[in-house]
Amino acid sequence: MTAISGGKSGYHHGDLRNALITAAVELATDGGPEKVVLREAARRVGVSPTAAYRHFAGQADLLYAVKVHGQQALADSMEQAAAEAPRSEDPGEAAELRLAAIGRGYVRFALRQPGLYRAAFCSPHLISDEKEWGGVTPAGTEPEYRAFVLLTDALDALVASGRMPEGNRPAAEAAAWAAVHGLCMLILDGPMRRLPDPVREVVVERTVAMVTAGLIAP
Template sequence: MSEVRGAKAGYHHGDLRNALVEAASELARGGGPEAVVLREAARRVGVSPTAAYRHFANQADLLRAVKDEGQRRLADSMEAVLAETAPPAGGDPAEAAKARLMALGLGYVRFAVTEPGMYRTAFCRVGTDREKWTDEGGAAQAGPGDARSFLLLVEAIDAIDAAGAMRPGARTGAEFAAWSSAHGLAMLILDGPLHDVPPPQRDVIVDRALTTILDGLTR
């Protein structure tokens, strides 16, 4: 999509901000965070840069909004795979909790593979921004889309622990170990030696890596 529904007809009155985020997200899809340029987003929507600056203080402000959108889409991908693979109700809670973590990991890597530009944007640094965390290690004051993917992971690991399937002593920091492993795998596929692996072999690698993460946490 090279334009947002044909210039000025592409947004409803009062919805210019969302149209600009949509246009900027398309730029990110094609070229990552470096491609998010406020003037180009305004051109695609069919308004002047001056009009765009009424909604975004600067280019970093627009990039921050696209980053939030990338995080939302990442969480959506994780939830979509979770819905696709949900086990039938009434089964073993421990096995259901393990399957949930596997599904979330698959949705995480799938988003990176299918939307590399938005994935990179979802984790880009914007200016001097840094994530804020509680003493317990959870997201405290994240942006609108920043926390959901992480909270899905925490909930899945908590469910494994509650079902009695966690290895003794493995719960502390488990979300960071799992997150780091899945993120590292995604980056190896995007920018590393796994980039040119054919999809069937890549799927086997992803499944094996996620299974290894799960096996390291559970009994």
């Protein structure tokens, strides 16, 4: 992400909305969704709050834009992890390796970008008429749902390859997502936050392995 410098020279003329989003993402990265304040984003960019309100109906709308950015960044991390995963000529094994990899990518993003991760799953009270997805299949086609689509595609590939019984497929995305997301929150805000790095890595690997094994079990 390109940092925005202070003052009006910090953004290109006509691109104030994106400049404000960038500033807000930086605020979230530093301190989570509660730090995303429209006035502070305007100050960082070097414009008045009045100018910022021409692009966002209120603070919740700005936070929603940060939420979307966080979801996209999460999907990027999952895709990168999948690209780095070991390869296999066997379709079933390849699908299993990909599922495990995107799970690791999910956790990796949460641990490296905790503020933005929390923002990705915050619940802004929108002033506009934005419609939020209810968290069930199928997700929308909007870019912010790409992380969930990556998961559903990986599960479908497991079934198509014969690695995962068709009877295990219903609600599998919800179970896998809940397990990995829950682990992230336990590490970030729960009793696992004090785990030494080596122990934490073992816990992450064990959780991903458990989820994968449970999904493909006969």
